[in-house]
Each structure stands twice: as structure tokens, then as C-alpha cells.
Amino acid sequence: MTAPLLILTCLHCSRGGVPLLEDVSLTVHPGEAVVVRGPNGSGKTTLLRTIAGLQPMTSGGMLRDGESIAYVSHANGVKDTLTAAENLAFWAGLHGVDGVDAALDALSLGSLRNRRAQTLSAGQKRRLALARLLVTGRPLWLLDEPTDSLDEASVRLFVDLARTHLASGGAALVASHGDPGLDARVLDVAAFRPKGTDARFADEAFL
Amino acid sequence: MIRVVLRDLKLAVRAGGGFGLALAFFLIACVLVPFGVGPDSGRLASIAPGMLWVGALLACLLSLDRIFATDFEDGSLELLATAPLPLEALALSKSAAHWLTTGLPLSLVAPILALLLNLPSAAYGSLVLSLLIGTPTLSMIGTFGASLTVGLKRGGLLLSLLVLPLYVPTLIFGSEAVNRAAAGQGNATPLLLLALITLGSLAVLPFACAMTLRGNLR
Numbered sequence: 386m387t388a389p390l391l392i393l394t395c396l397h398c399s400r401g402g403v404p405l406l407e408d409v410s411l412t413v414h415p416g417e418a419v420v421v422r423g424p425n426g427s428g429k430t431t432l433l434r435t436i437a438g439l440q441p442m443t444s445g446g447m448l449r450d451g452e453s454i455a456y457v458s459h460a461n462g463v464k465d466t467l468t469a470a471e472n473l474a475f476w477a478g479l480h481g482v483d484g485v486d487a488a489l490d491a492l493s494l495g496s497l498r499n500r501r502a503q504t505l506s507a508g509q510k511r512r513l514a515l516a517r518l519l520v521t522g523r524p525l526w527l528l529d530e531p532t533d534s535l536d537e538a539s540v541r542l543f544v545d546l547a548r549t550h551l552a553s554g555g556a557a558l559v560a561s562h563g564d565p566g567l568d569a570r571v572l573d574v575a576a577f578r579p580k581g582t583d584a585r586f587a588d589e590a591f592l
Numbered sequence: 593m594i595r596v597v598l599r600d601l602k603l604a605v606r607a608g609g610g611f612g613l614a615l616a617f618f619l620i621a622c623v624l625v626p627f628g629v630g631p632d633s634g635r636l637a638s639i640a641p642g643m644l645w646v647g648a649l650l651a652c653l654l655s656l657d658r659i660f661a662t663d664f665e666d667g668s669l670e671l672l673a674t675a676p677l678p679l680e681a682l683a684l685s686k687s688a689a690h691w692l693t694t695g696l697p698l699s700l701v702a703p704i705l706a707l708l709l710n711l712p713s714a715a716y717g718s719l720v721l722s723l724l725i726g727t728p729t730l731s732m733i734g735t736f737g738a739s740l741t742v743g744l745k746r747g748g749l750l751l752s753l754l755v756l757p758l759y760v761p762t763l764i765f766g767s768e769a770v771n772r773a774a775a776g777q778g779n780a781t782p783l784l785l786l787a788l789i790t791l792g793s794l795a796v797l798p799f800a801c802a803m804t805l806r807g808n809l810r
Contacts, residue, residue: 437674440810456674460667466606467599478595479675517671 389414390453390525390556391436396445398428398435404443404579405431411572413556415524418547418567421560423574429560430459432574433527436558455523457531461514465503469494469513472502477520488519491546492539507534515543518550526550526557532565540566593685596677600689603662610655614694615701618651622705633710640709641719641770647705648698648723649730649759655694656734656755657741657748659686660805664742673809683801684794687728687735695727711774718773722786726766729790732797733758739801742808761789 391413398406405428413419421429434440436449437456463472473485489495492512502510511534518526526547532540544566547557551567559565604611625643626636663669672682702723703716711719737755741747765782772779 434670437670439670439673451674452676454674456671458667458670460665460670462667462671464599464603464666464668466603471602475595475599476671476675479672479677481676 387415387554390449391558392446392448393436394446394448396432396435396447397443398431398440399443400428400431400440406574406577407579409445409572409574409577413525413558415554415556416551418551418557418559418569419572420565420567420569421558421572421574422562427574427578429574430529433529433558433560434458437527449525453523453525454527455518455521455525456527456529457514457518458529459533461510462517463502463505463510463513466501468499468501469505470498472513473516473520476517480521480523482520482522484520488516491519492516492542508536508539511535512539512542515546519546524555526555526559528557528559528561530561531559532561532563593677593681593688596672596682596685597689597692600686601692604689604693610658611693614651614654615697617654618647618698618701619705621647621650622708625709636710637712637774640706640711641715641767641774643709644702644706644711644719645723645726645763645767645770648695648702648727649756649763651698652694652727652730652734653752653755655690656738657751659690659735659738660742661738661747669742669805670809673805679802679805680798683735683739683798683805686738687731687798690735691728691731695723695731699723699727711770714776715770715773718779718783719770722766722769722783725783725786725790726762729762729786729793730759732790732793733762736797736801736804739804739808742805762786765789 389412393409393411396409397404409432411419421432423429435442436447437454438451470485470489473488477483477485489498492515494509494512494516497505497509502513505513515531532543535543547567551557622643629635629639660669663672673679699720702719706716706719734755737751740754741751744750765786769779769782769786772782
């Protein structure tokens, strides 16, 4: 068995000082996908951001290589005044990976490569944000609502890409409300809601 | 790092990037001065070094709030924070790109504006040199200010209040270097002090920027 890409042990995290998740334990091996589920505000994004290293965990243990993570947030991180190809080429260069054209073609953006990103539709921009994953060359994908504003064909395109990525030894953590169509384990973050009354009603107690 | 600089330069020259804005502001501010203080050439010559430096400083300020704000809004900053580039290097690249789009062109056109303000021609060389040495600090301190205010709505105003007091030493030594040259004195001391401030801020502030960015991205 190959080494896991991510191990969380009793991870606690909070958002803006409010504890959101307690005792999250999770191990993700290469080739595995985990779908993170939960109602609005339950901490899906917070969990992904914590794993990505964008915010500190409150307590617990986390084992992962920061250099193995490719994060796609709600925002696309696409520069409007650059063309689709220029946007990708920047990230490819930063990660030292080739394959801008291949990534564009993989998300059927090839014909839009020289269009300014500001003229792309919301779904096309989302596809561009997903194409960035392919030019990072990183194994652990952290995806926050990846299929936001994608049409059915694009969702299938994305699922195929994700399957290829898993088959080649990658892993993915996908926060999603819908069913992305990956045969994936489900991590319901609602189960990790803080149990202590202090934690839950800290705001009220403070007031 | 080079890639970030190149990307920022490309974004600056594309539509809405704001390249040339600082330059135009500098031009207009310096052209306005004679209207305000009158056309007396002696008086203009005596205030020229200070006016040119204040003009350059304010022009630098114009584009500071965009250094991180646009990247923060479209989500690129989070992605850059997870990229292989350390945040310290990102801060340094960002301020380098800012300097290349404001400080460098300002320094190069300064002699033309000095002509309008009747600065003694002996001081032209010192003016350009002092700006070339001093403006990198303005960009670096400004980048630090931008990293402090990233994520704030209307952070630009707060940024100016934070950054302007920190610009005071640069302004004093920069205009003093030009003043002395205009009066025909040696100006090695203010230029060296200016270089000291620049090197100091380039050495220390990228780390401070990275820390504040990490805090603000939470």
C-alpha cells in the first residue's frame, strides 16, 4: 500500500473565531476520492482551506505535503484581461509544468484559447479554473464546488478528468452539494459539529 | 518570481491596468505647481526638489491599493499562497512589478518636469539618481501597506494614511540630495542614507508582508 496523501487526526478548525468542526479524522490514499458534504455553513470550505494551509487548525494533527496540494476555491482566480492560454501559462510556469495546450483541450477550451477571460461565460471560466489543476502537476486536489455553473457535458468532462487523475495515483477531496458522479467515499461534516455548549454558544455567552 | 513580475507587468499594460496613470498624475501635479505659486523662476527653482519628490511620492501612492486587492478579489491570491512560490518572494515580485510600472518611469521623466519647475540643470543627474535609489523603497513600503489592508473594502484610503508617514525619511533624504546638488554642494551623504533605507526595507519588509498576508488570508 502506498503512503497516504493526507492524514487528519482529530482535527479541529474554526472560522472567524467560531469553532466549526471537531475531531475530523480522515485518511486519503492515492487513487481515492472523498466527497465532503454538509449543509451551508457547516464547514466544508473551512476544512478544505485548513488542509490547503490557508488557515491554521485549532488543534489536532494533519499530515500532508503542502507541495502536493492543488486548490480550487469558489473564486476562479482567473485574470479578466489575460487570455485563457495566458492565464494557464502563468500557473504552468509557476509550477514548472508544461501542457497548457493539453489542459485547454482537456476541458474543451482549445477554441477559446486566445479569448480574453472577461469575454468567457461563467461556466467557461470555471472550466479554465479546473484546467489549472492539470498544469500544477500536484496529486492532491482540493475542490470547492468544482461543478459550479458547469453544464451537463462539462460536468461529465470534469468527472472523466478526475477519474483519470485518480487512476494515475492522484487523490481528490471534493466539497459538493450535488453528486459529482465519482465513486467516492462521503464525509458528512455535519457529524463533526462542535458538541460542547461552550463551543456552540460561544457568541451568545459572550454577549 | 520573474513570472509573477512579468504577469503583473502584462496586467498593468492591459486595459484597466493603470499603467501610465501614475505618470500622468505626476505630470499634472508638477504642471499645476507654477499655477499655484506663480511663475517667479527663483521661487520655483527653490521649491522644485521638494515638489518633484512629493509629486513622485503621491504618484506612487495611486496604484498601491491594487497590488494585492485585485488578486484577492478574484481568488488568485489564495492560489498564489498555495503555489510553490514563497509569500516572501511573492511580496518582493509584486513590489518589483510596482516599481517597474511607477518608480522607474517616474524617475526617467523627472528631468523633463524639472525643466518646467526651473530646477538648476546641475541637479538633474542627482534628481534621477535619488529617485532611482529612493522609489524602490516607496514600492516596498507600499506593498507592505497593501498587504496590511488587503481584504478591506475601501482599503486604499487607510493604506495612504498608513504608508505616508513611513515615506517621510525617504522624502527628506531624497529632496535633500537634490537640494544640495542644486546648491552646488556634495550630496553623497543623503544619497547613501537613501540607499540605506532602500536596502533595509528590501531586506526586512518582504518577511513582514508575508506574515500579514498569511494573517489576512485566514
